[in-house]
Amino acid sequence: MYKIAVCDDEEPVISQVQKLILEWNPETEVSCFSSGEELLQDYRPYHAVFLDIDMKGMNGIETGKALRKIDWEVKIVYLTAYRDYAAGAFSVHAFQYLLKPVNQKSMITTLEEIFRHLKAPRDSVVLDFRTVDGVACLPAEEIYYFEYSNRRVHIVTRAEEYFMVSRIGDVYERMKGHGFSMPHKSFVVNMQHVKNVKGSQIFLDNGIEIPLSQKKQKLWKQALMDYLSKKLEGGRNL
Known part of the structure; x- marks a missing residue:
């Protein structure tokens, strides 16, 4: 079973992203968090984390850096309303970034990229x-x-x-x-x-x-x- 976390301080965004993920695969286990602090406190291994950049308190870049200290393998996908945040996302080795509002096509493409990467043989480059x-x-x-x-x-x-x-x-x-x-x-x-x-x-x-x-x-x-x-x-x- 795929395990994905969604972290955003806006409930409508969480609901939308969760809906798109479940439309892609209804059997996916989706955990939702409203802050970076909450995600880190209750963190357990996920295949991917969809993470808002511009959150109150600990922002997405800070949260991403903290995640990298405990889980180097997780695929971090940043959610943002601003293209200018792309460089910051790359600084924590983000897998991808998606512009809000996230559309179905970009979500499906991103999810398929993530799991094609995870399914690649261990000796595959x-x-x-x-x-x-x-x-x-x-x-x-x-x-x-x-x-x-x-x-x-x-x-x-x-x-x-x-x-x-x-x-x-x-x-x-x-x-x-x-x-x-x-x-x-x-x-x-x-x-x-x-x-x-x-x-x-x-x-x-x-x-x-x-x-x-x-x-x-x-x-x-x-x-x-x-x-x-x-x-x-x-x-x-x-």
């Missing part, structure tokens, strides 16, 4: 990406590729697509240790999902075709062979 819609925690194996276009990076995964502001070179530097390669100046590809290579085209197992730069063909194909050899040898983190 899960990485955080600051997308234009907030933080996305993605298992590396579920990412097909990254594409740079119009000054943004498009992330394509098995379940969702995301956009973030970054340089594709920085993405490659971060991902190359997780079985990703850069066959083209605009693409970083997960070699785990490469199905076939024909000429200047890479075919992924989801049907997508990725261009292979002529200048990179020889080195990239050798990198693919090295990757496959390590995989056959039972190499980890591939």
Whole structure:
């Protein structure tokens, strides 16, 4: 059973968030608190905590920092009426932040992200990406590729697509240790999902075709062979 806490000093917000959570999964155990002090006093392990930032007494940032001292694993989702609070949320390693009033779509997306992350195998590498819609925690194996276009990076995964502001070179530097390669100046590809290579085209197992730069063909194909050899040898983190 999923266990979620909701902490806000406004009763209508608590009721709305609780309603959205139960609509997503009626069997979820939802505990409600009206202050950070109350949450900390009665705290027990939760999968996630939906936490208001602008509360009377101990605010959400202070409460989040206190939570991190007793539970590093819990996913903290901040509730706020102001976008300016996003930076403060990141300072306590918030999983996500939602603008009030919270709508059903953003709630469902956030809950599914949380529990997809929690269900990932223990030896699976899960990485955080600051997308234009907030933080996305993605298992590396579920990412097909990254594409740079119009000054943004498009992330394509098995379940969702995301956009973030970054340089594709920085993405490659971060991902190359997780079985990703850069066959083209605009693409970083997960070699785990490469199905076939024909000429200047890479075919992924989801049907997508990725261009292979002529200048990179020889080195990239050798990198693919090295990757496959390590995989056959039972190499980890591939």
